Amino acid sequence: MDILLQEDSIISPLGFSTSENIKAMKAGNSGLQFHENLRFQNGGFYAGIIEAALLADNFSIIGDATKFTKLEQMMLLATQSVLNNNQLDLSETALIISSTKGNIDLFGNPQNFSKDRAKLNSLAKIIQEFFGFKLKPIIVSNACISGGLAVAISKRFIQAGKFNNAIVVAGDLVSDFVTSGFQSFQALSATPCKPFSKNRDGISLGEAAAAILVSNNKREGDSVSLIGDASTNDANHISAPSRTGEGLYKSIQQALKESKLSASEMDYLSAHGTATIFNDEMEAVAFNRAALAHVPVNSFKGFYGHTLGASALLETILTKHSLLNNELYPSLNFEELGVSKPLNIIQKIEKKELKTALKTASGFGGCNLAMILKKSFNG
Amino acid sequence: MDKARNQFITNSIRIKNEEIFLKRESILSFDSKIDLSQFLKDSYKKLALRYPKYHKMDSLCKLGILGSSVLLRSQHFNADTALVFSNASSSHDVDMKHVKSMESIVSPAVFVYTLPNIVLGEISIKHKLQSENVFFIEDKFNADLLVDYSETLLNSGKASSVVCGWIELKNDQYDVLLCLVSNNGEIPFTKENLEELYRFENE
Numbered sequence: 001m002d003i004l005l006q007e008d009s010i011i012s013p014l015g016f017s018t019s020e021n022i023k024a025m026k027a028g029n030s031g032l033q034f035h036e037n038l039r040f041q042n043g044g045f046y047a048g049i050i051e052a053a054l055l056a057d058n059f060s061i062i063g064d065a066t067k068f069t070k071l072e073q074m075m076l077l078a079t080q081s082v083l084n085n086n087q088l089d090l091s092e093t094a095l096i097i098s099s100t101k102g103n104i105d106l107f108g109n110p111q112n113f114s115k116d117r118a119k120l121n122s123l124a125k126i127i128q129e130f131f132g133f134k135l136k137p138i139i140v141s142n143a144c145i146s147g148g149l150a151v152a153i154s155k156r157f158i159q160a161g162k163f164n165n166a167i168v169v170a171g172d173l174v175s176d177f178v179t180s181g182f183q184s185f186q187a188l189s190a191t192p193c194k195p196f197s198k199n200r201d202g203i204s205l206g207e208a209a210a211a212i213l214v215s216n217n218k219r220e221g222d223s224v225s226l227i228g229d230a231s232t233n234d235a236n237h238i239s240a241p242s243r244t245g246e247g248l249y250k251s252i253q254q255a256l257k258e259s260k261l262s263a264s265e266m267d268y269l270s271a272h273g274t275a276t277i278f279n280d281e282m283e284a285v286a287f288n289r290a291a292l293a294h295v296p297v298n299s300f301k302g303f304y305g306h307t308l309g310a311s312a313l314l315e316t317i318l319t320k321h322s323l324l325n326n327e328l329y330p331s332l333n334f335e336e337l338g339v340s341k342p343l344n345i346i347q348k349i350e351k352k353e354l355k356t357a358l359k360t361a362s363g364f365g366g367c368n369l370a371m372i373l374k375k376s377f378n379g
Numbered sequence: 380m381d382k383a384r385n386q387f388i389t390n391s392i393r394i395k396n397e398e399i400f401l402k403r404e405s406i407l408s409f410d411s412k413i414d415l416s417q418f419l420k421d422s423y424k425k426l427a428l429r430y431p432k433y434h435k436m437d438s439l440c441k442l443g444i445l446g447s448s449v450l451l452r453s454q455h456f457n458a459d460t461a462l463v464f465s466n467a468s469s470s471h472d473v474d475m476k477h478v479k480s481m482e483s484i485v486s487p488a489v490f491v492y493t494l495p496n497i498v499l500g501e502i503s504i505k506h507k508l509q510s511e512n513v514f515f516i517e518d519k520f521n522a523d524l525l526v527d528y529s530e531t532l533l534n535s536g537k538a539s540s541v542v543c544g545w546i547e548l549k550n551d552q553y554d555v556l557l558c559l560v561s562n563n564g565e566i567p568f569t570k571e572n573l574e575e576l577y578r579f580e581n582e
Contacts (some may be wrong), residue, residue: 048441087563100494102531102567107471108478120469120516138524139516141469142496149513177474180481230537233503233512239491250509254537365500367512 002225003155005373008317009081011074011171012304013048016323017081022321025329026349030303032192032204038182046192047174048206048305050074063212064129069113072126074209075171079127082211084165091134094157094166097124098140098150104177108195127169135163141309144272144363145231146170147210148312148371152229154214164216170313171209174326178308179205185239187276191250193306195299195331196280196345198338203274206305207272215219218378224320227374228259234366242363243276248362251370252290259372263291266372268357270319270329273299274306279362284339292358295341298370300344312361312369320334323354323375386533387564388539394442394555399426401449403579406526415551419445422499435500436492437473439548443498444505446557446579447542451506454559461511461538462499463529466547467518469495498546511537520545522573529560529568545577 009017013031014024039045056065059073062080077096099120106118111291115121124137143322172178182188182205187204194265214226232254234247242248256263260287267315271283287293301313307314322329328350337343357373395399397418398408407425410417423433426449429430443464473492480484480486491497496514503512513530515524525543532538542559547554556577560568 027479104474107474108481118470119467121467121518124516133398136521140513141494141516142499142512142514143494153513153528157527157534160527160531160534162527176481177493180485181477181487181493184485184487184490231511231513232509233500235500235509236502237460237504238447238500307473340406364494365496365512366503367496367500 001159001160001216004215004216004219005224005226005320007082007085008210008320010208010314011050011078012314013050014303016077016187018317018321025303030192030332031206032351037179039180045062045188046204049174050207066197069175071103071171072123075127076130078209078211079131079167079169081097082213083131084296088211090163092134093133093162094135094154094163095128095133095137096140096150096154096166097127097137098146098168098170098309098313099123099172100141100146101175101178104283105175112354117272118289119226124376127202128327138162140364142363143365143367144306144308145367146183146309146313146367147314148316148359148361148369149231151212151214151226151313151316152231152369153184155226155229158216166214167211168214168309168313169209169211170310171314172308172310173207174205192223192333193275193301193331195275195301196337196339196343197333197335200275200277200280200338202276204301204305206307208304208307208310208314210310210317212313212317216345220378222324222375224323224373224375226371226374227369228255230254230258231367231369234368236366237301239267239364241282243282245289247366247368248286248360248370249289251288251368252358252360255370255372259374261372266292266356266358268322268356269295269297270315270357270359271297271299272361273301273331275301281329281339283341284341287343288341293342293377294344296344296346297329298329298331316359316371319357319359319373323357326351326354328352381425381503385562386560386568387562388558388568388572388576389564390454390559391451392446392557393576393579394553396447399449415553430505437548439470439472440492440498440501442548442553442555443502443546446546446555447502447506450542450557450559456559456561457539458508459510459539460508461500461532462508463513463525463541463543465515465517465521465525465545465553466498468547468549469514469516470497472548484567520577522570522577526568526570526573
């Protein structure tokens with residue numbers, strides 16, 4: 001059974017649709033900008049933050065922006081855009097929500113909302129009721145692999161016959177909660193993040209919502225399927241990546257096995273690439289163990305920052321469009337390779353016939369994810 | 380053939396109201412006045428856990444380590460035993476500690492626990508499981524989701540056995556049910572049986 005990645009949508013500082021995002025990326029624009037913040041000695045930090053007024057303006061087409069939090073507006077807009085292009089029966093379409101911290105800042109500062117609104121259950125209910133999904137939403141909160149894991153979960157349920165269509169929606173904010181935490185870790189970069197580069201010095205945070213329709217319904221023309229997926233825990237450390245890249249390596253092996261493809265058949269690798277010293281090094285080790293050193297690879301974090309629970313879905317959508325457009329997008333802000341193993345970093349936009357791609361992600365708690373995407377033509 | 384039909388609830392542990400039950404049998408109980416941190420400390424001692432890292436963890440992880448250690452004691456399981464967990468309050472117990480600290484000095488040792496799946500990482504380390512992990516958020520215990528998803532992992536060969544369940548912590552009240560699901564045992568792995576194990580302590 002083919003599991004197709006169909007209509008999708010991205011709400012980010014780079015635009016309010018997937019096509020706007022890709023256009024901005026191709027123009028070399030980054031969502032990362034300096035934002036004033038008193039927590040930082042130098043007066044602020046680089047992050048990818050969506051302008052609230054612009055978002056509310058866009059949201060007003062589908063609802064009253066004063067009644068929804070910023071994150072809700074983002075996730076509702078993303079979902080609406082996917083639903084607009086489909087005649088889906090919402091009585092049998094699954095809704096899978098993914099977020100790490102949801103509306104967490106409402107805990108400390110509820111604004112005009114109830115504190116309950118900070119809960120992921122409330123976030124899911126708001127999205128469900130706004131559109132009238134009948135099935136109970138499934139909520140995945142599994143650190144920074146959440147958005148991709150939610151796609152893998154939708155595939156597994158479709159294959160098991162639980163439903164035929166799932167809307168996967170992921171979103172996270174640059175919250176004060178998360179910013180203060182990563183700052184305490186000294187994990188934030190003083191400049192826009194530089195994945196895999198020698199002088200990388202940490203992550204940039206970003207915010208985004210993304211949505212995609214995962215379906216077993218065939219369509220005419222080019223389509224991209226998810227043909228293998230696996231997640232493996234490192235069982236090593238809850239916040240430091242494994243030095244051997246064990247969990248990521250195993251995830252890649254398992255996903256390849258399911259896809260019946262080999263590493264040598266991968267045309268493109270969309271890495272996690274957070275730009276911390278240890279994460280990028282771990283990925284380089286795992287990719288080399290998996291014989292992927294030659295495969296063109298990028299990290300999208302230079303464009304968006306780390307969008308946490310949204311990142312793996314956002315980047316899966318971009319990977320899908322890479323395949324459809326036969327375009328490799330550069331790993332923005334890359335300078336000189338700064339990991340101990342060779343990698344084939346994409347440095348400029350390149351037109352190339354692409355059929356297969358590997359998307360990976362890793363996160364706190366030692367979790368790792370690998371997904372194999374394949375383009376096919378249905379005439 | 381549907382492999383899940385040959386799956387059983389091999390073992391189960393319930394932690395609630397100052398009491399720990401293994402396969403419905405009470406193995407440890409305390410006075411109802413004992414608070415959460417004392418309960419976690421005393422249970423560790425009484426169960427002879429010998430895992431010093433335990434003391435550094437947040438309460439949700441302590442509950443997970445307590446539960447999984449008793450659950451898996453003298454059980455056969457492979458490194459690909461998946462973890463399928465759920466709760467309603469995510470990591471909000473420790474989230475509140477982080478929120479309070481944001482007014483003064485934030486501690487990375489607290490922040491690192493502010494994700495619900497960290498308990499899966501701690502359990503993976505303790506029991507050397509390099510496996511599929513997922514943390515679902517639900518408004519209440521949902522046997523359907525746990526059984527349905529565990530079955531997809533077992534039937535597709537992504538896991539040879541599963542530890543699944545509910546691990547809720549809110550306002551110092553805890554409510555834990557963890558089950559080892561494998562091809563060993565007598566209680567068939569069904570929604571009804573899982574639901575019954577969850578309801579049991581409430582009777």
